[in-house]
Amino acid sequence: MKNRKLSSSAAIGVVLCLSFSLISCDTPSRNNTNLAQERILMETGGSAAGDFGPPVGEPIIATLTSAPDVPPPIDRNTPAKLIVNLEVRELEMPISEGVMYTFWTFGGTVPGSFIRVRQGDTIEFHLANHPSSKMPHNIDLHAVTGSGGGASSSFTAPGHESQFTFKALNQGLFVYHCATAPVGMHIANGMYGLILVEPPEGLPPVDREYYVMQGEFYTVGKYREKGHQEFDMQKAIEENATYVLFNGSEGALVGDNALRANVGDTIRLFVGNGGPNLVSSFHVIGEIFDKVFTEGGTHYQENVQTTLVPAGGSAITEFRVEVPGTLVIVDHSIFRAFNKGALGMIKVDGPENLAVYTGKEVDSVYLGDKVKDLTAVAEVATAYSTTGEVTIAQQIAAGEVLFAGTCSVCHQLDGSGLATVFPPLAGADFFLADTTRAIDIALNGLMGPVTVNGQSYDSVMPPMSQLNDDEIANILTYSLNSWGNDGGRVTREDVAERRASTERPPGAAH
Amino acid sequence: MLRSAVRRQKGHPVRLTSLKHKVSTVCMIVLVCCTVFAAASEFQDRMAAVGPGEFHSVIPEGEKNEVIDVPGFLLDRRPVTNREFLDFSDDNPQWQRSNAFRLFVDASYLSHWLTATELGPNVAEDQPVIHVSWFAATAYCEALGARLPRWYEWEYAAAADATRADARDDPLWRQQILNWYATPGSKPLSFVGQRTANFYGVHDLHGLVWEWVDDYNALLVSDDNREQGGADKIKFCGAGAISMERKEDYAVLMRVAMLSSLEAAYTTRNLGFRCAADILEGTQ
Numbered sequence: 001m002k003n004r005k006l007s008s009s010a011a012i013g014v015v016l017c018l019s020f021s022l023i024s025c026d027t028p029s030r031n032n033t034n035l036a037q038e039r040i041l042m043e044t045g046g047s048a049a050g051d052f053g054p055p056v057g058e059p060i061i062a063t064l065t066s067a068p069d070v071p072p073p074i075d076r077n078t079p080a081k082l083i084v085n086l087e088v089r090e091l092e093m094p095i096s097e098g099v100m101y102t103f104w105t106f107g108g109t110v111p112g113s114f115i116r117v118r119q120g121d122t123i124e125f126h127l128a129n130h131p132s133s134k135m136p137h138n139i140d141l142h143a144v145t146g147s148g149g150g151a152s153s154s155f156t157a158p159g160h161e162s163q164f165t166f167k168a169l170n171q172g173l174f175v176y177h178c179a180t181a182p183v184g185m186h187i188a189n190g191m192y193g194l195i196l197v198e199p200p201e202g203l204p205p206v207d208r209e210y211y212v213m214q215g216e217f218y219t220v221g222k223y224r225e226k227g228h229q230e231f232d233m234q235k236a237i238e239e240n241a242t243y244v245l246f247n248g249s250e251g252a253l254v255g256d257n258a259l260r261a262n263v264g265d266t267i268r269l270f271v272g273n274g275g276p277n278l279v280s281s282f283h284v285i286g287e288i289f290d291k292v293f294t295e296g297g298t299h300y301q302e303n304v305q306t307t308l309v310p311a312g313g314s315a316i317t318e319f320r321v322e323v324p325g326t327l328v329i330v331d332h333s334i335f336r337a338f339n340k341g342a343l344g345m346i347k348v349d350g351p352e353n354l355a356v357y358t359g360k361e362v363d364s365v366y367l368g369d370k371v372k373d374l375t376a377v378a379e380v381a382t383a384y385s386t387t388g389e390v391t392i393a394q395q396i397a398a399g400e401v402l403f404a405g406t407c408s409v410c411h412q413l414d415g416s417g418l419a420t421v422f423p424p425l426a427g428a429d430f431f432l433a434d435t436t437r438a439i440d441i442a443l444n445g446l447m448g449p450v451t452v453n454g455q456s457y458d459s460v461m462p463p464m465s466q467l468n469d470d471e472i473a474n475i476l477t478y479s480l481n482s483w484g485n486d487g488g489r490v491t492r493e494d495v496a497e498r499r500a501s502t503e504r505p506p507g508a509a510h
Numbered sequence: 511m512l513r514s515a516v517r518r519q520k521g522h523p524v525r526l527t528s529l530k531h532k533v534s535t536v537c538m539i540v541l542v543c544c545t546v547f548a549a550a551s552e553f554q555d556r557m558a559a560v561g562p563g564e565f566h567s568v569i570p571e572g573e574k575n576e577v578i579d580v581p582g583f584l585l586d587r588r589p590v591t592n593r594e595f596l597d598f599s600d601d602n603p604q605w606q607r608s609n610a611f612r613l614f615v616d617a618s619y620l621s622h623w624l625t626a627t628e629l630g631p632n633v634a635e636d637q638p639v640i641h642v643s644w645f646a647a648t649a650y651c652e653a654l655g656a657r658l659p660r661w662y663e664w665e666y667a668a669a670a671d672a673t674r675a676d677a678r679d680d681p682l683w684r685q686q687i688l689n690w691y692a693t694p695g696s697k698p699l700s701f702v703g704q705r706t707a708n709f710y711g712v713h714d715l716h717g718l719v720w721e722w723v724d725d726y727n728a729l730l731v732s733d734d735n736r737e738q739g740g741a742d743k744i745k746f747c748g749a750g751a752i753s754m755e756r757k758e759d760y761a762v763l764m765r766v767a768m769l770s771s772l773e774a775a776y777t778t779r780n781l782g783f784r785c786a787a788d789i790l791e792g793t794q
Contacts, residue, residue: 102694131779132694132779230689233688
């Protein structure tokens with residue numbers, strides 16, 4: 001006992017020394033955040049150090065927001081009494097395009113409303129259950145110190161309201177969820193959200209804060225089977241998810257709903273995982289997390305690619321975006337991303353920074369198993385140089401090789417694209433309707449919304465003007481004659497004409 | 511006084527026996543006893559005979575796997591309708607919306623009706639009555655010379671499908687219950703008796719409304735359904751439903767959870783009732 005005490009105080013000593021030495025090395029620009037930095041290296045004292053006395057001033061009605069929005073930072077130096085009004089609604093809403101599901105929600109959305117409080121605040125919690133609800137519900141907030149996290153005090157019949165009060169003693173990012181039997185089913189229907197307990201000095205300012213919460217859904221029908229889908233308990237028990245989603249629906253963070261940022265912004269993502277079963281391998285394609293407050297706690301890890309977010313747990317990730325483009329949020333347990341819906345987007349606007357990232361460079365060496373025999377390409381080139389003529393068959397053969405190297409990453413080798421993210425070329429009305437437009441898109445790229453086969457897409461395709469006229473002609477001819485498409489031909493002359501008549505967008509090659 | 515008595519019952523484990531409340535006066539009880547004999551044949555129009563039988567309940571009375579004996583009883587073939595309840599409150603104005611004693615009904619009692627004495631254009635006579643409290647439902651049944659069904663009776667009757675007395679092992683039976691849970695509660699209710707009658711000739715035990723039972727406050731689902739152990743074995747943990755006999759019967763468990771969230775004066779939009787009666791010797 002005595003030894004343990006000694007060693008722990010020694011550890012604190014080491015931590016203190018470390019923090020002082022770091023602070024002394026700090027550049028002036030970092031001094032503003034010294035307090036926060038210092039806290040991060042020191043122990044917070046946990047719940048024993050989290051009571052700052054009785055609430056000061058009049059009670060405040062807490063601002064609640066729906067994902068992906070986060071309430072504004074708290075601008076207070078004293079503990080307050082905060083009144084949280086949260087309403088449970090059972091609502092039929094789309095889970096994917098053309099697929100409806102009856103969600104059980106905190107505040108009418110999945111995930112539930114984001115709650116933001118300051119450590120030491122006294123929270124008077126009102127849980128109302130809408131009269132149209134069929135089920136009784138309650139709430140367990142992981143931020144509560146006390147029996148059931150509030151669940152035993154908030155069991156609420158439809159058309160009624162419960163109230164309980166707690167003091168937020170521990171700082172951190174906490175999950176809340178419904179804990180009414182069967183608990184797993186209530187969570188599987190969307191009953192979870194996040195409550196942030198800010199440290200008393202607040203969090204360092206950032207340019208953007210967003211709320212992203214993963215959860216998986218178990219439906220009787222298959223993935224994307226249309227119509228109303230019912231909950232499937234057996235699949236839930238087997239942990240065989242039909243959907244794995246960010247923010248409760250497949251379209252929640254793509255297209256027009258993508259998160260936005262500008263080059264140079266520092267983004268803070270409050271990430272939660274409601275489960276009910278799966279642990280998330282949270283990753284943002286095209287970024288590295290500068291900081292991750294693992295498990296929503298106080299201390300951070302730096303320079304992280306992928307962070308685990310437990311079911312019923314959280315993480316805070318921070319990163320600065322350096323170049324424009326679309327960052328893709330995924331659960332890197334990757335079949336969930338491409339086959340169960342765990343995809344989101346952050347669109348970053350601003351000037352290119354070629355020193356950091358050049359954009360797409362074709363280099364066959366990097367293409368690995370997608371590199372096919374380049375003989376066909378050489379054959380076309382030879383044909384042109386000797387006879388000035390190529391056959392459509394030669395073009396298709398060459399185009400197949402080039403397509404695999406340049407286009408298939410997004411549009412897929414079978415031309416099927418990725419629904420809601422990258423449009424298809426196979427049987428695609430948009431592509432087949434206008435060959436001249438297709439040449440222009442290959443040359444100049446395409447940004448902004450388009451509708452392909454009734455599905456709306458809002459992604460960015462970079463200009464492919466680094467490809468020469470032959471290459472673009474061959475790729476398009478191959479695409480027009482593949483995957484059931486009904487034929488057509490694009491020649492080098494067609495491409496040359498479009499290239500000559502089109503103004504190059506800034507930054508595009510050639 | 512009365513309310514606190516009910517609360518006390520809710521807070522303590524009470525065996526699943528009929529709980530006689532003080533709502534009914536002694537005088538009333540005497541009246542009921544007299545009318546049961548007289549009304550037995552009359553009940554045959556509205557009620558179906560169920561049982562006797564034995565089964566495994568989702569809530570064991572004592573030891574695990576205990577078989578519950580259910581004496582034969584009569585059960586309303588359909589939930590009580592708006593029309594029927596309006597007739598009752600016309601005859602018993604103390605149960606009209608404007609008159610009912612506030613200890614017995616909450617603020618939304620019969621709130622879907624246009625007035626205390628008219629259903630109005632948005633409420634159909636043949637829809638099940640909702641927004642009724644346990645006290646009001648009990649009074650209705652007692653006025654008939656009947657009573658609310660007990661949980662074991664309700665559960666026993668509801669284990670049937672159209673052809674089998676106990677269909678609970680059939681995933682389809684369970685899925686049909688769950689499909690109702692997945693239908694938003696804001697949609698209009700269909701009329702009573704529209705669904706196929708079950709093995710006993712009883713309609714709508716699943717898929718229409720929740721229903722009060724006489725001993726709802728003895729079901730003792732903990733407020734936090736994950737609690738386990740402790741002094742009271744009948745309380746169960748939600749995640750695993752440890753003391754639930756048939757853990758896969760969570761569809762029934764959800765009805766128990768719903769009932770256990772209620773106080774006797776509560777009324778809600780999806781909660782109605784039907785009556786039951788004992789089968790008396792010599793009448794069946």
